[in-house]
Amino acid sequence: DAGVIQSPRHEVTEMGQEVTLRCKPISGHNSLFWYRQTMMRGLELLIYFNNNVPIDDSGMPEDRFSAKMPNASFSTLKIQPSEPRDSAVYFCASSLWVSEQFFGPGTRLTVL
Amino acid sequence: GESVGLHLPTLSVQEGDNSIINCAYSNSASDYFIWYKQESGKGPQFIIDIRSNMDKRQGQRVTVLLNKTVKHLSLQIAATQPGDSAVYFCAEIAGNTPLVFGKGTRLSVIA
Numbered sequence: 574d575a576g577v578i579q580s581p582r583h584e585v586t587e588m589g590q591e592v593t594l595r596c597k598p599i600s601g602h603n604s605l606f607w608y609r610q611t612m613m614r615g616l617e618l619l620i621y622f623n624n625n626v627p628i629d630d631s632g633m634p635e636d637r638f639s640a641k642m643p644n645a646s647f648s649t650l651k652i653q654p655s656e657p658r659d660s661a662v663y664f665c666a667s668s669l670w671v672s673e674q675f676f677g678p679g680t681r682l683t684v685l
Numbered sequence: 686g687e688s689v690g691l692h693l694p695t696l697s698v699q700e701g702d703n704s705i706i707n708c709a710y711s712n713s714a715s716d717y718f719i720w721y722k723q724e725s726g727k728g729p730q731f732i733i734d735i736r737s738n739m740d741k742r743q744g745q746r747v748t749v750l751l752n753k754t755v756k757h758l759s760l761q762i763a764a765t766q767p768g769d770s771a772v773y774f775c776a777e778i779a780g781n782t783p784l785v786f787g788k789g790t791r792l793s794v795i796a
Binding site: 577604606615616618664672673675676677678679 | 717719727728729730731734774778783784785786788789
């Protein structure tokens with residue numbers, strides 16, 4: 574298995590633009606997690622899905638953030654409109670349950 | 686992916702020495718604990734886990750100790766190598782809730 578796949582690896586955009594981050598979890602995993610990592614706040618859980626259903630989105634910072642999981646092999650995290658303070662590394666992780674999570678390589682987002 | 690907070694604890698260890706990274710957790714209901722390693726530019730990677738009914742678990746060069754009385758978790762790395770340089774996170778699970786990650790500790794190995 575290739576592990577968790579994220580795209581793009583790097584994204585540079587201007588304030589106000591829409592940003593879409595993509596994730597393909599490990600085949601067979603039924604839980605998917607989106608995290609944000611910054612120097613100031615460390616690793617923050619934004620939202621997680623179980624069997625494609627959002628379970629807890631209390632970590633999503635604002636309405637500008639949204640996440641979807643249309644099927645078991647794909648998820649997106651969208652920011653619209655983006656702001657400079659959204660600059661961070663965004664990780665996707667998947668697991669069979671809420672136990673050991675396997676992380677993707679991350680997407681480094683820079684909003685100018 | 687940088688994971689350094691402005692106040693991230695740092696541990697510097699001479700190559701070949703043993704490292705001990707500590708973590709305090711707050712939820713007495715946590716029943717499963719995991720240590721992750723994050724190297725620069727990568728996502729966190731699973732190292733070792735332990736369930737609350739155990740107080741020690743050993744892996745290859747790593748040992749995790751759990752003291753539920755004082756809610757303390759430690760990761761011991763034997764014969765530390767330059768490749769061990771990374772940020773280490775402890776994480777805990779209580780029931781069906783997802784992992785809660787600690788802030789992390791940066792391990793720096795001096796060659």
